[in-house]
Amino acid sequence: MAARRRAVARASSKTGKASKARAKATKSRARPTATVNTTLKSMDDGQVRWIYQTMRRIRRFEETAEEAFKAAKMRGALHFYIGEEATATGACAALEDGDFITSTHRGHGHCIAKGARMDKMMAELFGRTTGYSGGKGGSMHIADLELGNLGANGIVGAGIPIATGAALGSKLRQDGQVTISFFGDGAGPTGAFHEGVNVAATMKLPVIFLCENNQYGMATHNEFANAAPISARGPAYSIPSPKIDGNDVFEVYETVKEAADRARNGEGPTLIESLTYRHKGHTVLDQKNYRTKEEIAEWVARDPIERFRTAVSSAKRMTAKEFDAIDADIEREIENAVSFAEASPWPTLDAIERDVYAE
Amino acid sequence: MAARRRAVARASSKTGKASKARAKATKSRARPTATVNTTLKSMDDGQVRWIYQTMRRIRRFEETAEEAFKAAKMRGALHFYIGEEATATGACAALEDGDFITSTHRGHGHCIAKGARMDKMMAELFGRTTGYSGGKGGSMHIADLELGNLGANGIVGAGIPIATGAALGSKLRQDGQVTISFFGDGAGPTGAFHEGVNVAATMKLPVIFLCENNQYGMATHNEFANAAPISARGPAYSIPSPKIDGNDVFEVYETVKEAADRARNGEGPTLIESLTYRHKGHTVLDQKNYRTKEEIAEWVARDPIERFRTAVSSAKRMTAKEFDAIDADIEREIENAVSFAEASPWPTLDAIERDVYAE
Amino acid sequence: MANTMSNGATREIFMSEALREAIDEEMQRDPTVFLVGEEIGVWGGSYAVSAGLLEKYGPDRIVDTPIAEAAIAGLGIGAALTGSRPIAEFMYSDFMGIAMDQIVNQAAKNRYMFGGKARLPLTYRAPFGAGTGNAAQHTQSLEAWFVHVPGLKVITASTPYDAKGLLKSAIREDNVVVSFEHKALYAMRGHVPEEEYLVPIGVADVKREGTDVSVITYARQVHYALEAAEQLAAEGISVEVVDVRSLYPLDTDAILRSVRKTHRAVVLYEAVRFGGFGAEIASQIQELAFDDLDAPVLRVGAAHAPVPFSEPLEQGSFPDAEKVAAAIRESLQGVR
Amino acid sequence: MANTMSNGATREIFMSEALREAIDEEMQRDPTVFLVGEEIGVWGGSYAVSAGLLEKYGPDRIVDTPIAEAAIAGLGIGAALTGSRPIAEFMYSDFMGIAMDQIVNQAAKNRYMFGGKARLPLTYRAPFGAGTGNAAQHTQSLEAWFVHVPGLKVITASTPYDAKGLLKSAIREDNVVVSFEHKALYAMRGHVPEEEYLVPIGVADVKREGTDVSVITYARQVHYALEAAEQLAAEGISVEVVDVRSLYPLDTDAILRSVRKTHRAVVLYEAVRFGGFGAEIASQIQELAFDDLDAPVLRVGAAHAPVPFSEPLEQGSFPDAEKVAAAIRESLQGVR
Numbered sequence A, B: 001m002a003a004r005r006r007a008v009a010r011a012s013s014k015t016g017k018a019s020k021a022r023a024k025a026t027k028s029r030a031r032p033t034a035t036v037n038t039t040l041k042s043m044d045d046g047q048v049r050w051i052y053q054t055m056r057r058i059r060r061f062e063e064t065a066e067e068a069f070k071a072a073k074m075r076g077a078l079h080f081y082i083g084e085e086a087t088a089t090g091a092c093a094a095l096e097d098g099d100f101i102t103s104t105h106r107g108h109g110h111c112i113a114k115g116a117r118m119d120k121m122m123a124e125l126f127g128r129t130t131g132y133s134g135g136k137g138g139s140m141h142i143a144d145l146e147l148g149n150l151g152a153n154g155i156v157g158a159g160i161p162i163a164t165g166a167a168l169g170s171k172l173r174q175d176g177q178v179t180i181s182f183f184g185d186g187a188g189p190t191g192a193f194h195e196g197v198n199v200a201a202t203m204k205l206p207v208i209f210l211c212e213n214n215q216y217g218m219a220t221h222n223e224f225a226n227a228a229p230i231s232a233r234g235p236a237y238s239i240p241s242p243k244i245d246g247n248d249v250f251e252v253y254e255t256v257k258e259a260a261d262r263a264r265n266g267e268g269p270t271l272i273e274s275l276t277y278r279h280k281g282h283t284v285l286d287q288k289n290y291r292t293k294e295e296i297a298e299w300v301a302r303d304p305i306e307r308f309r310t311a312v313s314s315a316k317r318m319t320a321k322e323f324d325a326i327d328a329d330i331e332r333e334i335e336n337a338v339s340f341a342e343a344s345p346w347p348t349l350d351a352i353e354r355d356v357y358a359e
Numbered sequence C, D: 001m002a003n004t005m006s007n008g009a010t011r012e013i014f015m016s017e018a019l020r021e022a023i024d025e026e027m028q029r030d031p032t033v034f035l036v037g038e039e040i041g042v043w044g045g046s047y048a049v050s051a052g053l054l055e056k057y058g059p060d061r062i063v064d065t066p067i068a069e070a071a072i073a074g075l076g077i078g079a080a081l082t083g084s085r086p087i088a089e090f091m092y093s094d095f096m097g098i099a100m101d102q103i104v105n106q107a108a109k110n111r112y113m114f115g116g117k118a119r120l121p122l123t124y125r126a127p128f129g130a131g132t133g134n135a136a137q138h139t140q141s142l143e144a145w146f147v148h149v150p151g152l153k154v155i156t157a158s159t160p161y162d163a164k165g166l167l168k169s170a171i172r173e174d175n176v177v178v179s180f181e182h183k184a185l186y187a188m189r190g191h192v193p194e195e196e197y198l199v200p201i202g203v204a205d206v207k208r209e210g211t212d213v214s215v216i217t218y219a220r221q222v223h224y225a226l227e228a229a230e231q232l233a234a235e236g237i238s239v240e241v242v243d244v245r246s247l248y249p250l251d252t253d254a255i256l257r258s259v260r261k262t263h264r265a266v267v268l269y270e271a272v273r274f275g276g277f278g279a280e281i282a283s284q285i286q287e288l289a290f291d292d293l294d295a296p297v298l299r300v301g302a303a304h305a306p307v308p309f310s311e312p313l314e315q316g317s318f319p320d321a322e323k324v325a326a327a328i329r330e331s332l333q334g335v336r
């Protein structure tokens, strides 16, 4: 009965009712300014700048990619991270060099936050030889092994056991490194989630499972897919499972930092549910209306970049001029990335069977 | 660190220390006699007899199969349910005709409790044409579709999504039937567990996930395999997850009955952790000593059949003579089963490619 | 159906519509048929096959699931064993990797392991194939895994007509049928009759008659073969194109009939060449028609690599009309 | 090692011991090598391959896991990507169905998708094959799935010597190697040198020379082929037995060399005949040595059924010396 009601509600979400009700229930809790300030105070100017820069880079990289896609300069699927920038940025800000991440189909944000070069990313989206994968991977398959980014992934949930493996490697090698596995709310129901998290928890591995709950997997609401919230799962693995405001870069940073400390101290994994929202459709092509305009508008109003800018401005840590200067730099970077990509050669047929095996 | 400690403890469990400590921790809680009596009172004589008969049948069927195996009359693997009889029996006692079960590699108990014929089971173990599967399945692959037994399974955890599917079928067909999925503590870490339970919970399907925690999967202690007890997982799926004494047939019966009522009322699944113990090794061939003699002895002392007999005797519901008469009947049944099996023909080669497809 | 046109005996419709009609008609015909999978309801299916069906049949028969491919496979099995007739959809056949245990160890083997007593009227549907720029994890052709598993039947169509008729047969089968749908064909149009019809499983179809070389193929590659045949006709080469349609059971007789006529065979498939299903076809031909062959059976398949993203690489990695034509010419020249 | 004997240049040991020596030696040689899987530690491995290694290397390098095959596959990938050299064991190859996404979509494709930059020094080990009375879900031969996946190498040995040498090579590879170990061979004894050696991946081995027919085979079936060859020698038929050892890459040259000498080939494998790896071998032979063949390439494989439990059925369902001998005779008689 209840299931049928939910399903009907779901079908009717096109008309917006269900979606509206949900939007209320999931409003992100505004954190007291005091906490924000404490975190902000603990950061040096470089860090503050880096956070802004990173979030802007992600935003502008994707807006530009969208244009290029619509101008038929690239193909395949593009999944935009716009609106979720605070999660990848806050999380990677809390990492140390050499730490690892596994990423998802919606991976540009993680990739940039882990320090990747936008020109090589753009070239990959354009399918050129100078791209991260020489054009073989595309948007869904970018890694930067040198930076510890073990790669985006087209299979929902599949990065989780790999992250557990990286953490097992760290434990055995005693390299003191920590791995973050980013995944979406849609990965919550996968067997890979459960196998990966349970094994990590039994072995007390240094890994952080970071669920980016942007509330939908395609048209499926997270509450339809997951019988209980991700944050209710900690006790099932004897690990902490905090739920945080994923649009608050400071909260993300603090939570991940604590989890990374636990991991490095041999206390095992943490599962974090980071509540956020994707402003755009599931892919660049998604025009469906399973979400209401109101819901989208509400979340756009909680834009993580604006929130950060406001907090930093009112704390007088950066001036409008400084922000603008960063913005201008990023515009140049992005322009360069696009012209680099466009000027780069297409791969040739002899490349097809290369890179399958190591010699 | 902790993981290493645990692993070392594990390795040293051969010497018995860890195992002993655990045995203490997992002692089954004796239920107040009052409760036992209430349940017992609620049962008619037929039910009481059926429970004893069923548990004895399982015990004697397997003891006989073991002899036959040791006399090289059968081959493959045999997994004995001896010591766990109260769980299958109490659970199936709470079902109605037409309800479904999925079973495991350790499936003889479920099979008999669901009403299967021992002669056809024995013939299957002997690999004969008269066996449940005409000799094609063996001990690990017996089903009785007519009785609602959807089959034993050689793949740990794999019955769980199938049970969820049976329950989905029941919901769509509105046949009012309930499915029990039996599985071991070793299936707790499988992706199949998580996918099957989460989907059932989101759809509020009429299914009962019954974990037979006999404390080991091969040599692996359940606490090594599962980061938290199975009974801690309910909240992760928004379903109840009681932990019960699996050697107390009354408690199993009451718990499953309640879960079946919930299921039939459209309130969705229940996850039950039934604590029990296998008296024998993992398979008929297992001679390894990952468990202490003391631990085994303690659990043998809590034999579910003996406990039932004592409770029923002191409640004066059955006399020693009545018990003995049942025992004698079962001996005859078993003898018949063996002679039936031994007298049955071997399958012939033309059978090999038959039964693969329906016409 | 919204998109079908009533213009006499046949209509030209997309393959996605043809598949939808098959599902719709069978759901109407038999109340135990239902569809289960990811994003098949509200979203309408990632290739729009089930668009509109949620509205028509409601959430009890168009069952949206979480992302849980092993569960989806298992839902089909459990429901089929207990009296329903499910159609379970994988959003991409690549995701069947997650469900292989359920499909192979459970669905395919249940009947046999239980002595022929289990009945599994169960259809698995899955889009496959490359050409869409979706890169390595969304473009595989994995039919070779499934044909090798006794207990499964495997079908794949090259036209809307076959797609509808085969899928209807699959749904009515009391066996587990895996139906692969080539992604590039969903938007292909073709004639489909107004009246009801079935295409039997296990029967190949000669899509073009010819006398010089037989091309044995299936799914999208049928169209490349036809294109090549058209080109080569101009050169005076007569190519016969055999669409096997059903991979298991395979219509070996039809293949042999063709080869015994042309004396030359090229087996064409989009999967990785090495270890692909075409090897089975080629092996059978040389084994059963050895003396009829004037040249070795050639195989054209995809490169030995995951499917690359970049357009020139992706296009270059799998067969097309030009590559088939080259193989046909090679076959006519005789031995390598 | 407890069970090895030092009697000069070689010792006769079980294949399980040979495999253990390979793991042990590589673990000693390279501290980044570790073994992970179910019941490999306290239990010692379900076929005792790792018996004693927990005591020697401790739980950090002999990593027992819960029952979670997808996680086991992923543990190997993550650890390999970050600088370790894992050996991940599946208790039965049948259970790899649960891990197919990790093996195929992740392990096999990571390097390619990331433009050749990922390095995956990773070995998957898995027992396979029938003959043990373990029924349908514990006896499959699924090598055909893996040879068809670019990015994987696939090996399988027929003797303790090859088993040790191949596994050592696999562990040292910077690629993902799937090593299938036939269950019936663990208890087979064979000579293994005292000193260290490697068997290269990609090189076939002629296990018996002959002039009339080539039998191309691998793993347990090598022994049936040798048995048949011995029987047929008495009838004056000279059989060459080629053990491919490495399924991918396949030593096509060695196969063709043999066939060009004997002009007849029988391909023998224990997997289901239809769609099995033998089809690839047969296809290549007829394609590349068409004019050298005096008869069609015949294939001998298992019945089209899940593996049955009952002894007569199980034994009857897969090839043995008698069935190979019959095929060899048929090959000598020429065309079907």
Ligand SMILES: Cc1ncc(C[n+]2csc(CCOP(=O)(O)OP(=O)(O)O)c2C)c(N)n1
Pocket: A079, A105, A106, A154, A155, A156, A157, A183, A184, A185, A186, A187, A188, A214, A215, A216, A217, A218, A282, C038, C067, C069, C091, C095, C098
């Ligand atoms: C195993 C698997 N099943 C299905 C898909 C198809 N798919 C791609 S993204 C997606 C939704 C994922 O949702 P979520 O994890 O919440 O991530 P989001 O897109 O919201 O970032 C689906 C169903 C897939 N890629 N992999």
Ligand SMILES: Cc1ncc(C[n+]2csc(CCOP(=O)(O)OP(=O)(O)O)c2C)c(N)n1
Pocket: B105, B106, B154, B155, B156, B157, B183, B184, B185, B186, B187, B188, B214, B215, B216, B217, B218, B282, D038, D067, D068, D069, D091, D095, D098
């Ligand atoms: C997926 C899978 N992995 C591994 C095995 C091998 N195996 C068979 S039984 C078993 C232990 C199962 O433990 P549990 O679920 O607790 O059941 P129990 O044997 O204790 O009844 C294992 C590892 C298997 N059959 N299936």
Ligand SMILES: [Mg+2]
Pocket: A184, A185, A186, A212, A213, A214, A215, A216, A217, A218
């Ligand atoms: Mg999401």
Ligand SMILES: [Mg+2]
Pocket: B184, B185, B186, B212, B213, B214, B215, B216, B217, B218
């Ligand atoms: Mg157990």
